[in-house]
Amino acid sequence: MKVTLHVWRQAGPAAPGRFVRYDMTDVSPDMSFLEMLDVLNQQLIARREEPIAFDHDCREGICGACGMVINGRPHGPQRATTACQLHMRTFPDGAELWIEPWRARAFPLIKDLVVDRGALDRIVQAGGFITVRTGSAPEANAIPVPKRDADLAMDAAACIGCGACVAACPNASAMLFVAAKVSHLGLLPQGQPERSTRVANLVAQMDAEGFGACTNHGECMAACPKEISIDFIARLNRDYIKAAISHEG
Amino acid sequence: MELRSKVPSGPLAEQWERHRAEIKLVNPANKLKHRIIVVGSGLAGASAAASLAELGYNVSCFCFQDSARRAHSIAAQGGINAAKNYQNDGDSVFRLFYDTVKGGDFRAREANVYRLAQISVNIIDQCVAQGVPFAREYGGLLANRSFGGVQVSRTFYARGQTGQQLLLGAYQALSRQIGLSKVTMYPRSEMLDLVVVDGRARGIIVRDLVSGRVSAHGGDAVVLATGGYSNVYYLSTNAKGCNVTAIWRAHKRGAAFANPCFTQIHPTCIPVTGHHQAKLTLMSESLRNDGRIWVPRRKGDTRSPNEIPDDERDYYLERLYPSYGNLAPRDIASRRAKEVCDEGRGVGPGGHGVYLDFRDAIARLGREVIAERYGNLFEMYQRITAENPFAAPMRIYPAPHYTMGGLWVDYNLMTTIDGLYAIGEANYSDHGANRLGASALMQGLADGYFILPYTIGDYLAQVKLDQLDTAHPAFRRTQAEVSDRVNKLVAAGGRKSVDAFHRELGRLLWDNCGMSRAAAGLQEARDRICVLREEFWRDVYVGGTGEDFNQTLEHAGRVADFLEFAELMCHDALHREESCGCHFREEYQTPEGEAKRDDARFGYVAAWEFAGVGVAPVLHREPLEFATVHPAQRSYT
Numbered sequence: 001m002k003v004t005l006h007v008w009r010q011a012g013p014a015a016p017g018r019f020v021r022y023d024m025t026d027v028s029p030d031m032s033f034l035e036m037l038d039v040l041n042q043q044l045i046a047r048r049e050e051p052i053a054f055d056h057d058c059r060e061g062i063c064g065a066c067g068m069v070i071n072g073r074p075h076g077p078q079r080a081t082t083a084c085q086l087h088m089r090t091f092p093d094g095a096e097l098w099i100e101p102w103r104a105r106a107f108p109l110i111k112d113l114v115v116d117r118g119a120l121d122r123i124v125q126a127g128g129f130i131t132v133r134t135g136s137a138p139e140a141n142a143i144p145v146p147k148r149d150a151d152l153a154m155d156a157a158a159c160i161g162c163g164a165c166v167a168a169c170p171n172a173s174a175m176l177f178v179a180a181k182v183s184h185l186g187l188l189p190q191g192q193p194e195r196s197t198r199v200a201n202l203v204a205q206m207d208a209e210g211f212g213a214c215t216n217h218g219e220c221m222a223a224c225p226k227e228i229s230i231d232f233i234a235r236l237n238r239d240y241i242k243a244a245i246s247h248e249g
Numbered sequence: 250m251e252l253r254s255k256v257p258s259g260p261l262a263e264q265w266e267r268h269r270a271e272i273k274l275v276n277p278a279n280k281l282k283h284r285i286i287v288v289g290s291g292l293a294g295a296s297a298a299a300s301l302a303e304l305g306y307n308v309s310c311f312c313f314q315d316s317a318r319r320a321h322s323i324a325a326q327g328g329i330n331a332a333k334n335y336q337n338d339g340d341s342v343f344r345l346f347y348d349t350v351k352g353g354d355f356r357a358r359e360a361n362v363y364r365l366a367q368i369s370v371n372i373i374d375q376c377v378a379q380g381v382p383f384a385r386e387y388g389g390l391l392a393n394r395s396f397g398g399v400q401v402s403r404t405f406y407a408r409g410q411t412g413q414q415l416l417l418g419a420y421q422a423l424s425r426q427i428g429l430s431k432v433t434m435y436p437r438s439e440m441l442d443l444v445v446v447d448g449r450a451r452g453i454i455v456r457d458l459v460s461g462r463v464s465a466h467g468g469d470a471v472v473l474a475t476g477g478y479s480n481v482y483y484l485s486t487n488a489k490g491c492n493v494t495a496i497w498r499a500h501k502r503g504a505a506f507a508n509p510c511f512t513q514i515h516p517t518c519i520p521v522t523g524h525h526q527a528k529l530t531l532m533s534e535s536l537r538n539d540g541r542i543w544v545p546r547r548k549g550d551t552r553s554p555n556e557i558p559d560d561e562r563d564y565y566l567e568r569l570y571p572s573y574g575n576l577a578p579r580d581i582a583s584r585r586a587k588e589v590c591d592e593g594r595g596v597g598p599g600g601h602g603v604y605l606d607f608r609d610a611i612a613r614l615g616r617e618v619i620a621e622r623y624g625n626l627f628e629m630y631q632r633i634t635a636e637n638p639f640a641a642p643m644r645i646y647p648a649p650h651y652t653m654g655g656l657w658v659d660y661n662l663m664t665t666i667d668g669l670y671a672i673g674e675a676n677y678s679d680h681g682a683n684r685l686g687a688s689a690l691m692q693g694l695a696d697g698y699f700i701l702p703y704t705i706g707d708y709l710a711q712v713k714l715d716q717l718d719t720a721h722p723a724f725r726r727t728q729a730e731v732s733d734r735v736n737k738l739v740a741a742g743g744r745k746s747v748d749a750f751h752r753e754l755g756r757l758l759w760d761n762c763g764m765s766r767a768a769a770g771l772q773e774a775r776d777r778i779c780v781l782r783e784e785f786w787r788d789v790y791v792g793g794t795g796e797d798f799n800q801t802l803e804h805a806g807r808v809a810d811f812l813e814f815a816e817l818m819c820h821d822a823l824h825r826e827e828s829c830g831c832h833f834r835e836e837y838q839t840p841e842g843e844a845k846r847d848d849a850r851f852g853y854v855a856a857w858e859f860a861g862v863g864v865a866p867v868l869h870r871e872p873l874e875f876a877t878v879h880p881a882q883r884s885y886t
Contacts, residue, residue, distance in 0.1 A: 012797075030522040032633075038527050038748075045746050045792060045801065053798055055315060057488040059528045061629065062413055063319040078632075085632050110459055111798045118436070121316050125428035129421035130380045134300040134698045135371070137378035141335065144389030154382040154407060157414060161318055185380050 001027045001093040005040070007052055008100045013109050019098065029089035033076060034059060034066060036088055053112040061085040061225060064160035067167070068113045069100040074164035074223040082162065082225040102163050104172035106210045117163050119209040120177060127201035128181040130190050149187050156184040158226040168223035171212030176220040178202050179236035180228050186239055196243035203240055250505060250858050252871045255659040256360040261877050262342075265364040268660070269703055273710035280305035283709055286453055286468040287311070288440045288495055290423065291320035292416055292690060293673025294474030296697030299422035302431035304702055309466055310423070310432050311455060313439040313490055313803075318420045321476060321488040322693060325412025326533035326626065327396060328404035329376075329690040331369035336393050340401040342366045347878055349688060352398045352578055353653070353681020354830035354846065355880035356508070356854070358873065360660060361678045368695040373405055375698055379418040383407050396686035397534050398578035398885070404687045409533055409625045415690055419697070439803065440495045441731045443471065443502045443669065446723045449712070450499075450669035454724075454731045458803060461796040463735065465719035465728050470668045470705055473499060474697065477652035477674040479512065481811045481818065482763070483755025485649035486518055486531040492807040493814045496656050496675050504664040505856035505869060507657035507677035509814070510822035513684055513831050514764050515650030516582035519633055519643075520602045529648040530633055532605070533626055534686040537575045539610035539619065540643070542566050542582070544603050548593040554604055554642050565589055573885040580683040580831045580844075581885065583647035587764050588842070590646070597644045606642035647764060651689060653680040653831070654821075657856040657871070661704035662696060665856075668708060672696035677854065682830025738805045739795045743788035747805045750785050754778065754808070758815055762822050767835040771823040775816055779863060782812040813862055820857075820866060827851045839882070848880050 003024050010017030027036055034056050041051035057065040061082040068083055070076035076086045091097070099113065107115040145153075157180070165176040182199050185191035191198070214233060221230045257264040257271075275283070283306050287298040290312040298310040312320060332345040346366040350357055373391070377383065383405050384392040393402040407414040426432040437458040444452040444465065452467035478493035479485035500506045517532045543564045545557055565585055567574045577585075586603050589595065596602045611619050616639060620627070627638045634644070656664045656671035658678055664671050673693040680688060719725075761774035785808070793799040828837040828844035829851070837845045846852075858867040 028523050028525055031525045032527070035525045035527045039525055042746060042748060045748075045790065048790075048792065050793060051801060053800055057314060057319055057490050058321060058324045059489060060324050060530055061632075062410065063314075063321070063323050063488060064316075065314060065319050080628070081632060085629070087632065087635070089635060114798065117315060121318070121424065121427075121434075121436075124421060125424040127428075129425045130378065131425065132375070132378040132422075133303050134296075134375060134422075134702065137371075137374040140333070140373045140377040141390050143377065145385055146389050147385045147387050150382050150385040150389075153380075154414075157382050157407075157417065158410065160413075161316065184382065188380050188382070190378055190380050 001029060001088065003027055003091065003094070004096045006098045009052070009112055010109060012111055027088050029087070031088045032059065032084055033070070033086040033088065034084045053114045055114050056084055059084040062160060064162040067102055067162045067164055069102065069167060071098050074102070074167040075225055080225055080227050102167035104166045104211070106172065106174070107163060107166065119211070120161050120163060120174065122209060123174065123178060123202055123205045124181065126205035127194070127198045130185055131194060143189055145188060153184050153187040156180045156187070156228065156232050159228055160226060162225065164223045164225060165220035166211065168219040169212065170217055170219065171215060173214045174206050174211040175214040175233050175236065176224065176228060176230065178206050179232040182239060183232040183235045186235070195239065196246065199236065199239040200243050250665055250869055252505070252657065252665070252856055252869050253659060254358065254871060255661060256358070257660070261359060261363050264360055265367060272703060272707035275706045275710045277305055281307070283307065284309060284468040285470050285472060285705065286466060287472045287474060288453065289320065289474035289476060289675070290317035290420070291322035291474060291476060291673060292419055292693035293697040294320070294472070295416065295419035295423045296694050297472055297474060297672060297701050298432050299419060299426050300698050300702040301705070302426035308426070308432040309435065309468065311435045311438045311440055313437065313458060315437055317423055317434060317436065318417065320416060321491055322416045322690070323413045324488065325690055326409045326531065327535040328394065328406035328411045328687040329372065329415060330396070330403050330687040331373045331405060331691065332366055332403060333370055333373060335391060336402045338401045340403050344401065345369060345403065348399045349679065349685060350681065350878050351883060352685040353683050354844065354883055355681065355848070355875065356829055356873065357679055357681035359875060359877055364700070365679050365692060365695050368699045369691050371699055372691060372694045376415055376418050379422060381407060381414045381418045394535060395538060395576065397537060397576045397582070398573070398685045406535070409623065412690060415694065419694070440475070441498065441806065442727050443499045444724050444727045445502050445666060446717065446721060449667045449714070451717065452719065452724060454728050456731070456735065459798050461794070461799065463728060463732050465724040467717065467719050467724065469709060469714050470670065472670045472672060472701065473656065473675050474672045475675045477655070478814065479649040479652055481754070481815055482649040482759050483751050484521065484526060484529050486515060486529050489528060492810065494807050494810045496671065497810045497814050499656060499664065499666070499669060501859050503666045503859070504669055505657040505858055506654070506817060507854050507856045508654040508821065509818045509857070510762065510825060510832055511653035511682050511830065512649060513579060513651040513653060514583045514647045516579055516586055516647050517605060517645045518648035519630065520597055520646040530629070531648070531650060532630060532643065532645060534579070536605060536623060536626060539622065540575065540605040540607050541609060542575050542603055542605055544589045544594040544596060554596070554606070563589070563594070570885045577885050578683060578685060583764055584833055586647055602644035602646045604642035605645050607638060608642070611639065651684055653677065653682060653684055657854065661707060662701055663704070663708065668712070670701060670705060672701055682832055735795045735802070735806070738791050738802060738809070739793065741786070741789045741791050743790045745788050745790060747789060747791060747801055747808050750781065750789060751804070751808045751811070754781060754811060754815055758818070762819050765833045765835055766822050768823060771819050775819040775823070778812065778816045778819065785809065785812055817857060817866055821855055824868065825851055825855065843882070846880070852880070
């Protein structure tokens with residue numbers, strides 16, 4: 001099949017960026033989207049042009065490294081699918097595709113499609129954990145967890161930290177990311193002692209990083225490759241308010 | 250070079266406890282004076298960095314990914330073993346130990362494996378306390394499933410994302426220490442060399458992958474947790490960035506490399522679809538709990554699978570290994586898949602595939618139960634292949650997945666360079682010639698949480714280390730060598746791309762040092778690798794600059810190291826004139842086509858000392874003594 005690509009090229013944070021058009025022929029429908037970019041990059045290298053920089057690693061949809069906006073949608077058009085797991089058969093022959101990096105103030109651009117998502121790491125560092133020193137844990141089955149709670153915690157814990165939720169949000173909010181971590185740990189008995197401080201610290205760091213606020217667009221959930229529900233944002237808001245009025249935060 | 254395993258004396262079951270009681274401690278105030286460098290942030294690296302920082306050490310942690318959370322441990326699907334015996338099915342520390350030694354075809358060190366089995370139970374406690382959402386039963390207690398090569402259910406899991414959840418647990422513990430400023434994290438930073446001063450590891454040279462800046466980092470000990478080298482085959486289930494560079498550069502500085510030819514080819518991966526293929530995707534071994542593996546009895550049978558009646562199907566694993574059936578160990582399952590495909594009975598395009606069929610399990614348990622157990626795996630399969638495993642069997646084929654070989658380490662996980670440690674997949678220690686499923690996560694976390702934090706103290710308490718900074722001539726010299734090499738790669742103005750060289754190397758190894766090996770092929774591969782390596786430095790094209798985010802340059806450095814390492818791999822495979830576990834030499838097999846070991850001649854760990862690029866390495870042998878288990882021909886029939 002044939003596709004026409006318009007790829008955002010930008011040499012560095014200070015350089016001007018622009019879309020560059022590439023016409024691809026002989027694209028196999030069985031190629032993943034990133035394999036298609038690999039093929040393009042090999043062609044660019046053969047022509048002594050600079051290949052397109054993009055983050056990727058596991059190519060199994062779990063590491064969260066890859067991420068690009070394809071025709072206006074983070075990770076492209078397919079539900080619950082990262083860019084690396086998107087296959088070219090998803091697109092019609094002759095498709096025209098616009099490929100851009102995540103755009104958010106909290107994700108400064110590094111090069112082409114690569115952005116710095118260190119803000120998400122700093123949010124976790126602010127309290128996205130349960131404090132337990134190695135060696136101090138009680139016997140695992142001493143803490144029964146109702147299956148329903150464990151399953152719901154797992155739904156939230158499935159977040160891969162790719163940042164698609166931020167890229168999808170008109171406010172560039174990281175609420176779904178923060179809500180997933182707050183809910184994952186807050187649903188489990190092990191996470192109770194730090195529940196209030198955790199939510200307060202995470203939200204404070206999120207604000208400090210320059211992410212926007214949530215105004216209930218729901219775009220984050222639609223873009224999330226792990227289909228994390230915005231119900232968790234409601235849970236986050238409830239925990240946050242509870243922490244604030246109880247002065248435990 | 251001398252290999253001293255430092256295995257404690259006394260009964261196997263008491264060795265670790267006795268060792269812990271005897272090793273030297275660093276007092277809390279002195280811990281604050283030490284800096285430890287940890288390279289890699291996967292299960293082993295993140296758990297070690299977090300635990301060391303909790304103890305009071307200052308830690309610098311490096312990873313090439315943009316975040317510590319992206320290390321490839323995250324992709325492990327199936328589970329983690331532990332001898333909890335929650336299922337009351339007769340499991341025990343001894344049984345886990347025995348299964349692992351036997352599964353590894355009696356090529357691992359007994360003392361290490363026993364310790365691993367003992368620690369396995371602590372890992373589960375630790376992870377649950379961190380909030381890892383393991384699967385649970387309705388009563389709220391932990392659930393288990395079974396995995397290949399064993400007859401008990403001892404595998405803990407979090408849907409098909411066990412590696413992700415365990416890594417996030419370790420990453421969160423690490424993040425806490427970063428927040429407390431006990432760990433300095435360096436993401437997008439690649440280790441390109443080891444600095445050795447007076448025979449001791451004292452630092453590393455790192456390239457910042459964004460700015461291209463090459464810098465030196467000093468410390469009192471260096472821990473390599475940099476994973477395995479399956480990407481030497483080009484196509485593997487590893488993440489694209491996985492590489493041999495850190496351990497290879499350490500090897501060139503004096504660390505012995507053990508059993509490099511022990512590479513695991515995993516039986517259940519999605520087959521290759523075309524030349525564009527950039528990597529292969531694993532389908533968790535847990536699928537073999539309920540999926541049945543078969544090929545048509547007749548060669549060239551092109552009917553669709555559902556049209557082939559039962560009596561015309563060959564469920565070859567069930568036929569050959571009735572007591573383990575589809576849960577035969579990985580090396581055996583892979584080899585048998587290759588065998589039936591080589592006979593012309595393979596399915597799918599090119600005949601490189603076998604069926605993994607859930608029809609009977611769906612009929613027995615219902616679609617809902619199967620969806621609950623494997624839903625995300627089925628979806629992944631469907632996304633990649635556009636075929637629905639509920640309607641037609643999956644097609645699978647073996648692919649490189651894990652490397653049992655790695656840097657040689659003693660009981661303390663120290664390499665042959667004082668102060669240099671290797672943990673997780675980067676070392677060779679626990680899996681012998683074949684790793685059992687759900688054991689990699691166990692080993693990575695055992696090393697990082699519960700072994701290294703103790704044993705590193707024993708070293709630091711005893712050595713007198715001079716204060717030195719990165720202005721020391723050894724740092725300057727090594728840094729200059731790294732910069733020269735980077736500049737040389739950037740300047741290379743040849744005609745062939747880095748990727749083309751990598752593919753060619755991968756093909757060469759897959760054909761000659763993959764699922765089956767023979768002397769003639771190995772010799773030829775070794776010669777051709779030398780030629781390819783010379784061609785690489787003469788004719789590669791990298792482009793761009795060294796002072797920029799340059800992914801081709803990153804790849805070029807890794808391929809250059811693979812081209813040196815691959816020769817050692819073939820050399821090791823050639824020298825080991827026996828078959829054991831994953832290492833199947835066609836010349837050495839039983840009449841039934843099983844691996845035929847030669848314990849008298851090869852009952853040892855082959856630890857290779859570097860002698861120069863293109864120069865035959867020097868072999869050092871660590872004899873394996875089995876005081877508790879008796880090596881026998883592995884039987885899974």
